[in-house]
Amino acid sequence: MNSSSGKTYMSTSNSSAGWKAGDAAADQFPVGLRVLVVDDDPTCLMILEKMLRTCLYEVTKCNRAETALSMLRENKSGFDVVISDVHMPDMDGFKLLEHIGLEMDLPVIMMSADDGKHVVMKGVTHGACDYLIKPVRIEALKNIWQHVVRKRKNEWKDFEQSGSVEEGDRQLKQSEEADYSSSANEGNWKSSKRRKDDEDETDERDDTSSLKKPRVVWSVELHQQFVAAVNQLGIDKAVPKKILELMNVPGLTRENVASHLQKYRLYLRRLSGVSQHPSSLNNSFMSPQEATFGPLSSLNGLDLQTLAATGQLPAQSLVTLQAAGLGRPTGKSGIPMPLVDQRNIFSFENPKLRFGDGQQHVNNNKQMNLLHGIPTTMEPKQLAGLHHGAQSMGNMNMQVASHGSQSSQNNPLLMQMAQPQVRGQMLNDTSLGHPPRLLSPMGQPILSNGIAANVSTRNGIQENIRAPSYNPVSQTSSMLNFPMNHAPELPGNSFPLGSTPGISSLTPKVAFQEDVNSDIKGTVGFLPSYDIFNDLNQHKPQNWELQNVGMTFDASQHSNSLQGNLNHAHSVLVQQGFPSGQVNGQNRSATVVSKAMFSSGDSTGHVNAQNGNQQLNSLLVDGTVRVKSETPTNLYPDDFGQEDLMSALLKQQDAIAPAEHEFDFDGYSLDNIPV
Amino acid sequence: MERNPLRRQLQIMRKSLFDQGYLDEQFVQLEELQDESNPNFVEEVVTLYYRDSARLILNIEQALERKPYNFHKLDAYMHQFKGSSSSIGAKKVKAESTLFREYCKSGNGEGCMRCFQQLKKEYTTLRKKLEAYFQVARQAGPMETACRPK
Numbered sequence: 001m002n003s004s005s006g007k008t009y010m011s012t013s014n015s016s017a018g019w020k021a022g023d024a025a026a027d028q029f030p031v032g033l034r035v036l037v038v039d040d041d042p043t044c045l046m047i048l049e050k051m052l053r054t055c056l057y058e059v060t061k062c063n064r065a066e067t068a069l070s071m072l073r074e075n076k077s078g079f080d081v082v083i084s085d086v087h088m089p090d091m092d093g094f095k096l097l098e099h100i101g102l103e104m105d106l107p108v109i110m111m112s113a114d115d116g117k118h119v120v121m122k123g124v125t126h127g128a129c130d131y132l133i134k135p136v137r138i139e140a141l142k143n144i145w146q147h148v149v150r151k152r153k154n155e156w157k158d159f160e161q162s163g164s165v166e167e168g169d170r171q172l173k174q175s176e177e178a179d180y181s182s183s184a185n186e187g188n189w190k191s192s193k194r195r196k197d198d199e200d201e202t203d204e205r206d207d208t209s210s211l212k213k214p215r216v217v218w219s220v221e222l223h224q225q226f227v228a229a230v231n232q233l234g235i236d237k238a239v240p241k242k243i244l245e246l247m248n249v250p251g252l253t254r255e256n257v258a259s260h261l262q263k264y265r266l267y268l269r270r271l272s273g274v275s276q277h278p279s280s281l282n283n284s285f286m287s288p289q290e291a292t293f294g295p296l297s298s299l300n301g302l303d304l305q306t307l308a309a310t311g312q313l314p315a316q317s318l319v320t321l322q323a324a325g326l327g328r329p330t331g332k333s334g335i336p337m338p339l340v341d342q343r344n345i346f347s348f349e350n351p352k353l354r355f356g357d358g359q360q361h362v363n364n365n366k367q368m369n370l371l372h373g374i375p376t377t378m379e380p381k382q383l384a385g386l387h388h389g390a391q392s393m394g395n396m397n398m399q400v401a402s403h404g405s406q407s408s409q410n411n412p413l414l415m416q417m418a419q420p421q422v423r424g425q426m427l428n429d430t431s432l433g434h435p436p437r438l439l440s441p442m443g444q445p446i447l448s449n450g451i452a453a454n455v456s457t458r459n460g461i462q463e464n465i466r467a468p469s470y471n472p473v474s475q476t477s478s479m480l481n482f483p484m485n486h487a488p489e490l491p492g493n494s495f496p497l498g499s500t501p502g503i504s505s506l507t508p509k510v511a512f513q514e515d516v517n518s519d520i521k522g523t524v525g526f527l528p529s530y531d532i533f534n535d536l537n538q539h540k541p542q543n544w545e546l547q548n549v550g551m552t553f554d555a556s557q558h559s560n561s562l563q564g565n566l567n568h569a570h571s572v573l574v575q576q577g578f579p580s581g582q583v584n585g586q587n588r589s590a591t592v593v594s595k596a597m598f599s600s601g602d603s604t605g606h607v608n609a610q611n612g613n614q615q616l617n618s619l620l621v622d623g624t625v626r627v628k629s630e631t632p633t634n635l636y637p638d639d640f641g642q643e644d645l646m647s648a649l650l651k652q653q654d655a656i657a658p659a660e661h662e663f664d665f666d667g668y669s670l671d672n673i674p675v
Numbered sequence: 676m677e678r679n680p681l682r683r684q685l686q687i688m689r690k691s692l693f694d695q696g697y698l699d700e701q702f703v704q705l706e707e708l709q710d711e712s713n714p715n716f717v718e719e720v721v722t723l724y725y726r727d728s729a730r731l732i733l734n735i736e737q738a739l740e741r742k743p744y745n746f747h748k749l750d751a752y753m754h755q756f757k758g759s760s761s762s763i764g765a766k767k768v769k770a771e772s773t774l775f776r777e778y779c780k781s782g783n784g785e786g787c788m789r790c791f792q793q794l795k796k797e798y799t800t801l802r803k804k805l806e807a808y809f810q811v812a813r814q815a816g817p818m819e820t821a822c823r824p825k
Contacts, residue, residue, distance in 0.1 A: 043724040043759045050708045050716060087754060113758035135701045135761040138708070 030145030031056040034078065038068040038096065039085040039111075044134065048083065051138040065091035072104050079106060080148045083132075086112035086119060094126045098270070101127045102263060105155075107147035111136055127266060158216065158255035216256045222249065226260060235268070681815035688808050697801050702764030718809045724763045725802055731756045732795065739788060749787060750779040767797040 035057045039045045045061050052059040060079070062068040065088050072079060082100055086093035097108045110123040111132035123131040129147040132140050218226070229246035230238040240258035247257070692698045702717075709716040735752045738745060757772035771794035778786035 041755065041759050041762070042727050043720060044762045046720055046723055047705065047708070047762050050713065051704075054708055087751075113754060113761060134758050135704070135764070137701075137704055 028056075030148070033057040033145050033148065034060070034080045035083060035144070036060045036062060036068060036071065036079045036081075037083045038062045038065055038088070038093075040064065040088045040090075041085065044085070044136075048136060048141075051136070051141050054138060055142050057141075064088070065093070065096045069096065069099055072100060072106070076104050081107045081109065081144055083109045083111060083144070086110055086114065086123075094122055097123075097126045097128055098267070102267070105151075107151045109144060109147065125266060125269070127263065154255075154259070158253050158259070216252065216260075218260055222247075222252075223260075225249065226257070226264070230261070230264070235265075679815065681811060685808070685811050685815050688804075688811060692804060692808065696766050697804060698764045699766040699769075700764065701761060705763065715813075718812070721763055721805055721809070724759055724765075728756055728759050728798075731759070732798070735791060739791060742784075744784045744787065746779045746782055746784075746787075750776055753779065765798075765801055768794060768801060771797055 033055075035052050037045065037048050037052065037059060039048065039061075040063050042063065045063060049059050049061045060071070062071065065084070068082070068084070072082070084093045084096055088096075093110055093112075097110060100106055100108050107129040108127070109130040109132060110128040111134055112119060113134040115133045120131050129151070130144070216222075225247045226243065229243045232246060233239075233242055238261065240254045240261055243261065244252060244254050244257045693702075705717045705720055713719075731752055735749060735756070738749050738752065753772050753775050757769060757776070760768045760772060771790060775787060775790045775794060778784075778790055
């Protein structure tokens with residue numbers, strides 16, 4: 001199957017290009033619709049593929065969710081719609097659905113032999129555009145193009161309202177309004193198609209293609225702003241209009257915010273559902289030592305859950321962690337408890353304790369810690385790299401990392417202490433080896449540094465890494481500008497992984513974060529955890545690394561100097577130039593996010609990156625480079641099984657982390673870095 | 676009615692499979708997918724099904740050897756099996772799968788075991804019938820468009 005999928009995939013791209021161009025091929029819509037079908041059952045997969053081909057769609061089949069996600073990440077605009085089974089061995093179909101929704105925003109159709117109301121409802125709540133009951137009939141597939149058009153139309157509307165009015169849009173929208181019924185309406189296909197033809201199909205095509213461009217990409221930075229706004233308003237009172245006002249991002253429409261809010265809410269809901277025990281995070285945290293601390297990578301969902309449960313770990317982070325680390329229980333378990341302590345930053349429970357410990361260790365390990373938070377899967381190097389990024393960004397919600405989230409998964413994102421200070425920390429902490437405590441939104445002390453880096457990458461990975469956790473960071477060096485260090489916990493904030501994570505827990509944090517953010521903003525750039533992701537995804541890790549490095553350093557540098565310049569962070573990100581396409585697996589979102597961040601930030605940051613510390617850069621580069629090299633290998637751990645992005649990250653971290661805890665970054669500890 | 680004796684025989688066999696409830700409408704869907712580019716599509720799918728489902732059957736069998744029964748696991752296996760079986764239109768096999776899942780949900784181990792034995796019987800019977808059917812089909816040459824049962 002894989003080989004055939006590969007083949008199909010290629011042909012799909014070819015044909016889709018034609019479709020997108022809006023040329024003659026487009027007029028044949030939905031002919032050539034690019035479908036990705038995911039099902040672990042080979043029989044069903046074969047049948048579906050044949051049926052879709054018969055509908056004249058371009059089909060790519062995949063028998064593993066992880067593979068599907070990487071395919072999607074590598075080629076974000078390579079597919080128009082995804083059809084996925086609900087029950088799959090490596091990843092729950094709903095998880096995949098979430099990821100796709102957040103990262104790629106493609107319409108996803110779920111299918112299952114299970115027609116129980118509960119399952120179908122799950123599909124709805126998770127955002128599936130349709131739900132097919134197996135055995136699937138070809139008539140049901142003939143209509144799936146409606147979901148693609150509907151989605152485009154909606155985006156269009158958003159886009160349009162944000163200023164880029166397309167003449168045909170309105171007309172198209174209206175005309176298309178009522179036609180899309182569920183896939184069950186077999187007969188509608190032809191009539192709908194006809195109708196479509198009637199309605200300026202060309203316009204639509206044009207619009208569609210042009211629509212694609214302006215689509216809002218929720219970069220880490222943007223998402224952070226969003227989360228900050230939501231938190232400020234209070235999740236209950238957060239209405240799109242107000243959020244939009246608070247965010248004050250030009251070109252963003254109320255609709256953009258509304259749809260993002262919806263996803264965010266779903267996310268939070270799901271996260272809170274995950275947190276089973278709101279017991280102190282500590283408990284959970286401590287107990288799964290092996291899980292959490294040891295293997296960074298093995299951010300078993302359990303850990304995350306416990307973390308999340310304790311309420312400290314933002315739901316998001318939990319997810320992230322899970323995603324990141326769960327996939328791979330890489331036995332980082334090697335990390336001894338003490339390490340954890342170091343990482344404390346992340347641990348919820350003893351925020352103070354850890355904090356203290358962490359702080360001390362911060363210099364050395366904190367950096368790593370940051371990484372810790374990050375999915376262990378990441379190679380330490382990677383983590384380091386990430387950290388850097390995070391650090392520079394400052395805004396990275398290192399929470400996860402800092403919190404020493406149980407999830408050894410280290411959501412790199414979380415780790416990313418936005419603060420430049422973090423940077424120093426990061427460097428130190430880049431010890432990927434440290435379990436990604438970060439993940440645990442230990443809003444606690446780590447928060448201090450915790451620049452709530454809401455790295456909300458579009459991807460499932462909740463990038464919102466409130467970096468607070470880097471308390472240690474603050475300690476280490478001058479970097480600790482953040483008042484946050486002491487922070488209390490931002491735990492809630494840490495991960496706005498996707499949709500709305502346990503808002504409740506977050507809310508309080510949010511406030512905190514706000515403060516922090518403001519502080520941080522002054523000083524720090526955004527160090528979206530995405531860096532980590534980027535690392536992971538980078539095709540050219542090397543490049544990225546360098547960039548990140550530069551960025552991080554710069555960010556930190558700047559943070560110190562440019563108190564008021566968040567932009568740096570942005571610019572830093574920009575510089576990173578993470579190939580968004582380079583999603584090596586999970587971190588796709590990260591990449592995107594970071595990229596997005598870049599775009600949102602000014603490019604001036606680039607320069608900053610340059611300035612900054614050549615030294616650091618070089619140092620970082622080295623370090624990062626190292627990380628990088630490891631990244632690719634670790635990027636796709638096979639045993640993801642868990643949340644995608646996070647797991648991916650974690651995995652990478654793991655890969656990196658284990659390598660050398662005292663990762664090269666030690667040398668980079670803030671202390672060493674000339675600020 | 677088919678003039679060609681082989682084709683006629685094929686038609687009779689096919690009709691009987693439907694009439695006796697071994698196959699349902701879904702099988703027709705598969706037949707409709709068969710065309711010049713995939714002249715043996717149905718047989719390929721069925722072959723794939725039997726290969727893949729054999730694994731599931733084995734898993735279930737092994738799970739049934741461990742007492743106490745892990746109903747959750749058994750149900751999961753059967754869910755998969757049911758999905759596959761329904762995609763090729765294996766009606767009786769699908770019915771047995773549903774029954775098996777009911778027993779799992781109610782924790783009826785005895786019922787599960789009995790049901791599973793019955794399921795294996797149906798599964799094997801269907802396999803034999805289909806193998807014979809495809810053999811004739813290959814001999815008869817490319818078929819015309821499938822006609823719906825009844």
